[in-house]
Amino acid sequence: MYLHHRLNSSRLVVLLQQWAREDGARTAPAPQQDVAQTLSQWLGTVDAVQLSRALHAIESLQETTGRAGAAPGPAMDLAALDRFVQKAQVDLSTLLTAPAATPKPLRARADNTPVEMPDPEADADFAAHGPRYLDRQKQMDTRLMALRAQVRHAVAKGNPALRQLAALDAVMEQMLGAREQRLWASLPGHLERRLAYRHQMHQQALQARGQADEPPRWRQPGGWLWAFEQDMHALLLAEMQVRMLPITGLLEAAHNEKTGQQE
Numbered sequence: 342m343y344l345h346h347r348l349n350s351s352r353l354v355v356l357l358q359q360w361a362r363e364d365g366a367r368t369a370p371a372p373q374q375d376v377a378q379t380l381s382q383w384l385g386t387v388d389a390v391q392l393s394r395a396l397h398a399i400e401s402l403q404e405t406t407g408r409a410g411a412a413p414g415p416a417m418d419l420a421a422l423d424r425f426v427q428k429a430q431v432d433l434s435t436l437l438t439a440p441a442a443t444p445k446p447l448r449a450r451a452d453n454t455p456v457e458m459p460d461p462e463a464d465a466d467f468a469a470h471g472p473r474y475l476d477r478q479k480q481m482d483t484r485l486m487a488l489r490a491q492v493r494h495a496v497a498k499g500n501p502a503l504r505q506l507a508a509l510d511a512v513m514e515q516m517l518g519a520r521e522q523r524l525w526a527s528l529p530g531h532l533e534r535r536l537a538y539r540h541q542m543h544q545q546a547l548q549a550r551g552q553a554d555e556p557p558r559w560r561q562p563g564g565w566l567w568a569f570e571q572d573m574h575a576l577l578l579a580e581m582q583v584r585m586l587p588i589t590g591l592l593e594a595a596h597n598e599k600t601g602q603q604e
Contacts (some may be wrong), residue, residue: 351586353579357531360572364538398402419595422495423441426588430581431487437477437577441570464566465540467533469553474529477577482525485584489514489591496591499598506594525580532576539569 463469489510497507543565547554559566 351583353576353583356575356579360531360535360538364534385537408517408521416445419592419599422492422595423592426488426492426592429484429586433484433581434578435482437581438574441473461559464559465536467536470535470536470569471529474532474573474577478525478528478580481577481581481584482522485581485588492588492591496595499595503595503598506591510591514587525584528576528580532573535572536569539565539572 493507493510497504543559544554558564560570561567
């Protein structure tokens with residue numbers, strides 16, 4: 342129930358709902374389902390069988406380890422692990438919100454005619470922005486997959502319960518990875534609609550004030566492309582927050598186990 346609340350109140354869900362309200366999208370509210378119901382829609386019959394086998398294997402390993410009385414592994418330095426994850430998150434946030442490259446002047450002609458700047462109106466087309474979002478998505482995916490594996494490896498050095506959790510996380514990442522990628526691939530579509538919305542609001546404001554458009558001002562603070570750039574950053578950060586949930590979940594479990602042992 343807690344996880345269901347966390348997913349549905351995430352920054353990503355809230356942001357997409359806000360955008361839908363602002364651009365007048367009419368979508369039926371999604372039925373409220375718990376995590377088990379949602380997971381059952383993500384997994385086919387073959388997936389469910391594979392997951393069941395993996396869970397049994399993890400449980401068997403746990404029982405075997407318990408009977409053998411294996412000595413606990415080296416104590417985790419949770420403070421260092423927290424700092425490592427926080428730094429990785431800050432570094433990734435900086436990468437995702439880096440400003441777009443400043444348009445460079447076109448190459449001068451042989452006859453030394455004045456150099457022209459790229460046409461700013463080309464930025465009104467989503468084709469100028471979609472590839473950049475996909476590229477940053479790819480970088481996010483690469484970094485967070487590595488971070489998740491590192492945190493999982495660290496947590497697996499803990500007590501048997503944490504080792505079991507780490508093994509389960511590895512199974513879930515493998516089982517759900519393809520479905521998650523399809524969901525992330527749908528986000529540029531929301532961003533494209535946001536670009537159209539920002540452009541439409543800009544045009545309506547000009548008409549209301551009886552002003553002529555000035556494309557060179559679009560990217561200046563307060564301009565509609567400047568606002569769209571903030572939207573792109575917000576969507577990337579919201580996506581990152583959701584992608585971080587398995588990692589923060591592993592950390593929380595490690596902290597809870599440590600707290601339980603101290604009580």
